[in-house]
Amino acid sequence: MLFRIDNLATSSGPDGVVAAIKALDSLAWVTVDAAASKVKVECMAPADQVAAALQASGFVVEAVKEHSGCCGGCGG
């Protein structure tokens, strides 16, 4: 799951993002692209819970649709 965080620079920053997500799932894989204000998360929790955890920590979050590379032609 991918999120854009509009106030990454003015909030608690990448460390705060990681802390918020790790509090939800301590084994989450979190990569923060500070330059692009994007956070990639792979964890056991659903995207809405991750977004809520980030919002609760003061981040302005928007889910970004990831492109799977699937053309959809097979119905997948």
Add this chain to the structure above:
Amino acid sequence: MDISSFDDLLLAAGQQSEPQRLLFVFAASELPEDATEEERVRFESGEGGALKPVMTVDKLPAEVPSFDSLLDESKGTGAHWDIVFVASLSGRAGMVPNSDEASQPLQMMVQAIHTGGVGNFVAFSRDGDIVRFF
């Protein structure tokens, strides 16, 4: 086939009759609170310690072209790890398992590592060397 490198693992995954999803559990070595002095000395010299899972991820083999790519991507998380355990989840009827289907097997891997049951997994050090547990 005998797996002696990360490339062997990728090759083996590609040779299966069903598409595979690779499951990774990254673990850090730490000194238990109740460690003896001897264990402490060994740990400080780079041996021993207990393995604690620190993060998990699942990927398609095509998303991990090499061990170096996995290492580089893991560095982006900022999390320290010493050993990565790998297992492969097989698809069915030609369909590759999705990430949701990988969640439970990943949790089982984490539990197994907590209890020392690592014999079913392939493990690699940060250098990409295969790690065997006896």
